[in-house]
Amino acid sequence: MxxxxxxxxxxxxxxxxxxxxxxxxxxxxxxxxxxxxxxxxxxxxxxxxxxxxxxxxxxxxxxxxxxxxxVGAPISGDFAKVQHLNRMESLDNAFNDADMAAWQARAERLAERDPGPYLCELKIDGLAIAIVYRDGKLERAATRGDGRTGDDVTANVRTIKGVPHRLKGDDVPSLVEVRGEVYIPVADFKKLNEQLVEQGKPPFANPRNSAAGTLRQKDPRVTAQRPLRMIVHGIGVWEGAAEPKAQSDVYERLRDFGLPVSDLYRVVGSLTEVNEFIKHYHEHRHDPAYEIDGVVVKVDDFRLQRELGSTSRAPRWAIAYKYPPEEVNTKLLDIQVGVGRTGRVTPYAVMEPVVVAGSTVERATLHNAAIVVKKGVLIGDTVVLRKAGDVIPEIVGPVAALRDGSEREFVMPTHCPECGTALAYEKEGDADLRCPNARGCPAQIRERLYFAAGRYALDIDGLGYVAATALTQPLPPQEPVVRTEADLFDLTLEQLIPIRSIVRDMETGLPKIDPKTGEQKVVSFFSNLNGEPSQNARKLIAELEQAKQAPLWRVLVALSIRHIGPPTARALADALRSIDAVMNASEEELAAVEGIGSIVATTVKEWFEVDWHREIIERWRAAGVRMEDEPAPEKGPQILDGLTLVVTGTLEGYTRDSASEAITSRGGKVASSVSKKTSFLVAGENAGSKYDKAVSLGVPILDETAFDALLKEGPEAATALSTTPES
Structure with a gap:
């Protein structure tokens, strides 16, 4: 049939x-x-x-x-649409030497001669952009879109460092469209994510997404504060001047015009040399300042490029050799689950330790039960593990051909592995099961305690993950000395000394295994061999005492109220000044606070209506934790109105919080990073990279004496005492 x-x-x-x-x-x-x-x-x-x-x-x-x-995809609906002067094409891909040989053979057959020499350049993992210069002046910039129509991002591209607003030289074409890749350098990407986390915002997944998201900001001022860069790699239109004869000639001309062109390209004469270039950067793919995912190979001669032409979507004279993701195979020994601060229960893969992307990996998240099913992995499988650079390890899928029948399916538990409570979805349609025992689940208490001590909450350095585990989950038959956060500020050295605890993994919450013995690792964190308080114990008690004087916003963050990160906590503290005022405010009063809104107001109100939440407040208050800030000073002259300042380094007369308060009370704004919009940088000891950035941008720099003058007399007095570096 x-x-x-x-x-x-x-x-x-x-x-x-x-x-x-x-x-x-x-x-x-x-x-x-x-x-x-x-x-x-x-x-x-x-x-x-x-x-x-x-x-x-x-x-x-x-x-x-x-x-x-x-080519590409449909354009978004958030920007004006523009037609490209010439269609922007995509590139066909090669994945091995055979693909490259086939491409070269097709080009040779169509051209009826050797298509070399070839230009080899790095394939930047960024966002494709076309910029039009008319009579040397930047007229328009657009994303690739669907190849014919793109999003107009001119205002944002104008903010990119290194992209000239006017081309220089006497031989600039009357009309030229240059094409390139917008990206964020890897080092700057890491700093950007740190800033986002500090601001209570979610970080970007990778540099490419951060560049694309930044370029599509509706407010160019936001784009200007991000470290976007661009490298030009071609032209779409060239009119009104003698056209170069080769791709490599174009790059030299574009460089002379002041455009950013890479130095990491090479013109070679044979496919053998092309493959050598590809191999070199495969081994050195992390050497460039930006992410790359392969090499682009082009026929260098323009006349031959025109002869070869294009398919419906890609030029025949160029190809992208794509590097494989950084992957290894390893054995999936087990799938266990961890419980997070909010009760979310997450499956984790436990694997034979394997080195990938320069680090040893033995655990990887599987997100939820549906993902385990979707990936098709079984316990006992050999799996493909991917980890590119600093990206979180990911199980791609099983190597099914290696199965021998001993593998078994993962079954999501029905009860919390740490407290035994029946798991449930918080609401219909949720992907994640949660443990609803927020008050008594030792895992959730451990995670909340660790969070409360974090840098953006109470900033208790001595209460790291090992300490939080020891306090909430000591080795049986010992009883926990912290059963809820309410116990935190009642701790004594005598309570700490006898505690022994199983060491747990900070990402998964699962016990760590000693590779020599095969048993769980156990630690005596708070006592030495003589049974005396360890340095860790004394440090924790001292820092707890110091944390009692933390400003109100830090206390609010430490309470693990949903949606309350540092920015919203600061807003509530600035507006209401005390925990009682926050607790007793109506939803309407909370929502009226700038930056809060109705959803957060409802969440805050619901949190304070829970009895054991209020018990934490009262226990902390009784232990001496400060529950209100000083009364808001009367609004004095707003002599800093319209100014934006950045504070960095250590100041003798101010903490970071008090310096920020002094600025905002006088009408100024405090930013976390230096940009061209920064009015002054206030720099104490060990100012670091922000000082260097201010120097490069020519931003006036104030020492503590000049800062005092600014606060008392205004910007003119401060400017007279400032250091204004040459940009």
């Missing part, structure tokens, strides 16, 4: 083609428009190659609507 078909194409193939088309289109939309990719590059490439293979076997499937015939 023959397989069912439609016009000669098997029905199963038609269904798979439709499924792949939907997956590819959705992935492109999330990647290019939403800047929120949900699949890896490797997965996308796999889908796309399967789609191409189906169309090669069944040419009738290759219609103009097929994803294989399109």
């Amino acid at each position: 023959s397989e069912p078909s439609v016009e000669g194409v098997p029905v199963a193939v038609l269904k798979r083609h439709a499924e792949l088309s939907e997956l590819v289109e959705d992935a492109r939309w999330r990647y290019y428009v939403l800047d929120q990719p949900t699949v890896s590059d490797a997965q996308f490439d796999e889908w796309f190659r399967e789609l191409v293979a189906l169309e090669e076997r069944h040419p009738s499937l290759q219609t103009p609507d097929s994803p294989t015939q399109k």
Whole structure:
């Protein structure tokens, strides 16, 4: 019996083609428009190659609507739309030497001669941009979009350091469109994420997403504060001047015009040299300041480029060699679950330790039960583990061919592994099971205690994860000395000395295993061999005493109230000044505080209505924790109105909080990073990178004497005492 078909194409193939088309289109939309990719590059490439293979076997499937015939993705709805002067194309991909040889052979066959020399350059993992210069002046910048129409991001591109607003030189074309990649350097990306976390905002997943998200900011002032950079790698239009004869000639001309062009390209004469360049940067892919995911190879001669032409979506004279993600195989020994601060129960993979991307990995999150099913992994599988750079390790999937029948399915527990409470979804449609025993679950208490001591809460350095575990989950039959956060400020040295505890992994909360003995690691954290208080114990007691004087906003953060991070906590503390005022305020009064809103107001009100939450407040108050800030000073002259300051380093007469208060009470704003919009940098001892940034931008720098003058007499007096560096 023959397989069912439609016009000669098997029905199963038609269904798979439709499924792949939907997956590819959705992935492109999330990647290019939403800047929120949900699949890896490797997965996308796999889908796309399967789609191409189906169309090669069944040419009738290759219609103009097929994803294989399109470039990029539909444009977003948040920006004005512009037509590109020439279509912006995508690139075909190569994944091995055979793919490169096939590309070179096709080009040679079409050109009827050797297509070399070739220009090799790094494939930056950023966002494609086209910039139009008319009579040397930057006229317009747009994203690639669908290749013909893109988003107008001119205002944002103008803020990028290194992108000239006017080209220099006497031989500038009357009209030129340059194309390049916008990116954020890896080091700056890490700093940016640290700043976002400090501001209570979610960090970006990777540098590419941070660059794309930054370039699509509706407010160019936000973009200007981010460390965007650009490298130009080609032209779309060139009119009104003698056109260069080769790609490499263009780069030299563009560099002379003042445009940012990479130094990391090379012109070579043979495919062997091309492959050597590819191999070199595969081994040194983390050497450049930016993320790369491969190498782009181009026929250098422009006349030959025109002869070779393009397909419906990609030039025949260029190809992208994509490096594989950094992956290894390892054994999945078990899947266990950890319980977080909010009660969320997360499956974790426990694997044979393996070195990947320069670090040893033995645990990786699996997010939730549905993801375990979706990935198709079984306990006992050999799995593919991916870890690129500093990205969190990810299990890609199983190596099914290596299964021997001993593997077993993971079953999500029905009860909390740490307190035995029945797990439940918080609301219908949730993906995550949670332990509802917020008051008594030792895991949640441990996580909340560790959070309360964190840098952005009470800042108790002596209460790290090992200490939090020891206090809440000592080795049986010992009883915990901290049963809820309410016990924290009643701790004594006598309580700490006898505690022994199992060491737990900070990411998963699971016990750590001693590789020599195969048993759980146990530690006596608060006592020495003589049974006397350890330095850790004395440090914790001293820091708890000091934390009692923490400002109100830190206390609010430490309470683990949902949605209350440092910015919202500061807003509440500044407006209401005491814990009682916050607790007794109506939802309307809370929502009226700038930056709070109705959702957060409801959450805060509900938190304070819980009896055991209020017990924490009263126990802390009884132990001497300060529950109110000083009365708000009367609003004096707003002599700093309109000014933005950044405070860095150590000041003798001010804490960071008091310096910020002094600025805002006089009408000024305090920012966390230096930019061209910064009015002054207040720099104490050990000022660090913010000082260097101020020097590079020419921002006036105030020492403590000049800062005092600013607060008392205003900006003119401060300017007279400032250091104004040459930019």
